[in-house]
Amino acid sequence: MKIIAMIPARYSASRFPGKLMKDLGGKPVITRTYEATVETKLFDDVIVVTDSDIIFDEITKIGGHVLMSTKQHECGSDRIAEAVEDLDIDVVVNVQGDEPFTDTESLKKLIKVFKEDTDTQVDLASLMVHITDWDEIKNPNTVKVIVDQQNFALYFSRSPIPYPRDEAVPVKYFKHKGVYAFRKEALMDFYRLPMLTLEASEKIECIRYLEYGKRIKMVETDIQGVEIDTPEDLERAKKLWK
16 A cells, blocks of 8 residues: 655735744744654655745755645645645645654554555545633634544534534534545545535535545544644644744
């Protein structure tokens, strides 16, 4: 099974433009993410795919593998799909460029899903973290996920799901971490299929897989890290890095 990691890296992020080139402990965020992914030694290759000359030059400067997108894309999965379309691979792991604290054990768990999935029931796998802080649960920047008894995703939302109509029920809330592992066929299907209304409404790309009947296996991890979506997140990341 040939497994690679792809890191989509868009410079002009809507909420925090240029965040991937912000300094984190003496190096840009995207460089920290790339180096951390390489250091896991889990992948046959690690590739940054970007629409930015600035990020392209940064990864080239450190001797990394980087590709330039030739098309405009709505999301990271589309950018990755364009890059891997002609590559001979089985599984591609999408590591978000703004998650420099993604750890080896969590990535191992994602890869293990496919190595154990001998009946090819899983189209993609992703990570989730148990959260208890109600401010985080309510925060629309935190994507929540609900799962069935086998940890297959039922739905993702920026709203609190499930809604606590009965506060006496002991509900566990899970945050979706934006690290995915795809079978190549599922990723290419995503690339070719149009966005539907649920994805368009929530602006959560993995909803497209659910809308088209794909199966997403969620893997629980206790590694929180920091997803750098805002300047405040960057300050938290700097403290954690120290």
